[in-house]
Structures are given as structure tokens and as C-alpha cells.
Amino acid sequence: MTPLDERFAERDLQSLNPYLLGPFAPIADEIAVADLRVDGEIPKDIDGAYFRNGPNPRVPPKGLHHWFDGDAMLHALYLEGGKASYRNRYVRSRDFCDDERGALKRGGIFSRARDDGGATVYKDTANTDIVCHAGKLTALWYISGRPVRVDPLTLETIGEESFGGRLPGNISAHSKVDPKTGEFVFFDYALYEPWYAYGVASAQNELLHFTQIDLPGPRLPHDMAMTENHVVLMDLPVVFTEAGIREKLWRIHTDPKLPTRFGVLPRRGDGRAVRWFEFDPCYIYHVVNAWEDGDEIVLFCCKYVDNGRPLDPEYGPYAPMVNVLALRAVLTEWRMNLKTGAKKERQVDDAISEFPVINLAYTGRKNRYSYHVAIPDLPTQLFDGLYKYDLSTGTRTKHSFAPNYFGTEPAFAPRVGAKSEDDGYLITIVANADTGASEALIIDAQDFAAPPLARIHIPQRVPLGFHGTWANRSEMSARRA
């Protein structure tokens, strides 16, 4: 407990936290329901599943609770032959705990970190990202943690992934899968040295490459990018404070003296070969995509801009958390020439958007379309629609959710037999802010502003959460076999 806690009674701490209330409030049940009720029609040429990860505290939190501390719960929507089924399960990560005392011991972002054999460890929930690789799901943690394998069909936790015991550290959220080779490229960062590492695992789940990247100090990267032959790693000016590291407390700040640097490294390169490109300071949560264009690396991201909001005393001790989570970012392009060293940054649009996704078959290859959540100017992280961007022109089309419904990161599901990049569907889950009624939406990617083709009623509330992904049925079964 920090001294700030003492001004607030326990019941106030929980009622002041908007990320434990309304559309964010956790649910208790793990259910599986087939043949869901549908308004409209589920296209018969969708065959696979949408998965969404997010925080869902197993036991009621005590003391200060950060939204990032909740245990990971996966929600899955399976689509086949025009029918839908739903299942949700907790990810039984190493810090998942269903008794109150145990949960308290595991702490969280507002607590002092644990010392685990010299490593500074925060509660590791794997609640942030979800990736399909080698026929299984992998749940990944924001502060770089133990990757947890999950069966995509049952959502049962299989266990921690260590690539046959060869993984030397952890894996951060936003590691990527190469759609052509099936390779899994990943990064790891920590508050202790080595501060940053990069690695590759094969489609058969063997560790192929692992190398350390030299940074001037501990950093807080959140994403990376890959192209066919390179990766782009990030050194951003959001850093851990020395006092925070000394006291093992989660303390970060923006150091305005530091630049933003993108490190370009051949996919199997030694970390010493990384080539840094410096830009004006900015923070980036999420990459859209990257690719090679001749000698240039092209990188599209959502670039964080200050939300301009003052701390709101209404949220008591949660005011800083609420402020940071009021995401504001704009689509931005960076170009880096590997031959000449020339570099260029260009803001593509001024609309506020985040959580970008693409057709995953184009990861690391030149693509034209990205899909983002549209973020209204509200104090908490609520999304009222989706944008489809044409990256070649910078233009966007909006799909608005029904009034008072808020959504979560979508995924692009290619149509079976798709002929082009946007030949498919966007799938997302929305919830009514007052009633909690939750629906999965299927949106025609080529008729984006039109009403959803199908609204699939989910028989329980799905709390708003973090990242989602799509897996074709062949990716869930062929590689399993």
C-alpha cells in the first residue's frame, strides 16, 4: 500500500476505480454455449475463431487495483457454417490465483515488485495479448512475462511455453507471427539487465535465434514490427525512474531529453548489428504494420499524443491511471533508408484511433488497409466505432456502433477463398454500457460503414478488455495434428 491509500476506505478504493465498474466490471462464470442467437446472417464463408484477451480479477481486489492487474480471461467466438458458439476461460498463468490471500501476495502494479532470483517481477497475468502460433494460442503479458499456451478449441491452459527449455527470459505482448514461414518473432524487456532481448522461434516451436540488444537504460517498449527480412525494435523516451527501480515500484516517466529510436535488425542478426534511426521524441503503443520498399523500411504506427486532460479528482487515487489510459493517438508513417540513412516522419491523419489490426496474412508485407478503434473524447478507454484506413491515401471510413454500445479490438477474418486483402470481415465484441448486453458484430470489410451483417448475442456480459486476434480453422487444427 502506498501512503495515498490511507486517505481512502477500502470500499471507496473499489468504487472509485472506473475499470472495475460498468462495462469493465469482471464476470465470474466460465461458460460454453453453442448455436448462439443471431440478428442478421452469419456468412457461411467464415471458418475460424475470434479470440479476445483481457483483465478479469478472479477474486475481488483489495487495496489499489490497476486495470492491468486483473487475471487473464479469454473470450472465444467460433464461427462455422453460418453458426456461432462462445466460450470463455481464465488463463491459468503462474500468478492466477483463486484465493484472496494468495491474490493479495501477488500484488500488482501499485505494489512493490517481488524479487525472484534477482529478477524484479510484477504480478504476471498474461492478460494483454493473444497470438496464434504453431496451432496453439499464446497469451502474453504487457510487462513481458511467461508466455502461456492455451488450447484454441477448449481454451484450457496447456502451460508456460519455454521452447523446449531454451527460452532464456520472458516474452512481451505484441510478438508477431510471420504468415509465410510461421516463425514467431518476439522481444523481451525488463527493469534489470539485460534490458532488452529479441528472438525467433520456428513454426515447430523451436528456439532459432536469441540476442541481446544494447540500450542506454531500462525502457518501456510496448510493440515491435517485422518485415520479410528485418525487425524494427523500439527505444522510446518513456523510462523507468531510478528511484522506482531501487524501490521496486512501478514508476515511469517521459524523459524529454531522449529521442525516439527505431532499431532495424536483420531477422537473424546479432543484436550488435542493430541500426538505430532517431526521430523526435514520442511514445507508441501499437504498430500497424511494416514492410520493405526498396532500400526503405516503411513503418505505420499509432503515435501517442498528449490527451491534454488534467488529473480528475473524482477518481481519487486512480486519477493518474485514468489519465494515462485515456488513449490519444494518430496514424503516423516513418520511413528509414537502410542505404542512405535518410529518414522521414509523416502524420497521416488527425483522427484519434488506436488498437490497429490488419489482415494477418500481410504482416511484414506491404498492405493497404488497417482497422482501428475510434476513440471519443471520454475520460475512460471507451471505443464507439471502428475506422478502416486506406494507408495508400490516408483516407478513412467509420463504422459506428449502436448508441451507448462500446467495443473492443477487432480482428480481420478473411473470407474463405478470399481474392484480395480486404475480402473478409471485421469481428468485434461490443457491450451496452448500461445493461451489459454483449454482442459480437460481423462487419463486411468492403462495405464498412454499412450495418453489421450479423449481431450475435453472447449469453453473458463480456467486459471490455485488451487485444484480440483471428485464427482460421486450419491454423487451429492442421498444425495441431
Ligand SMILES: [Fe+2]
Ligand atoms: Fe497492447
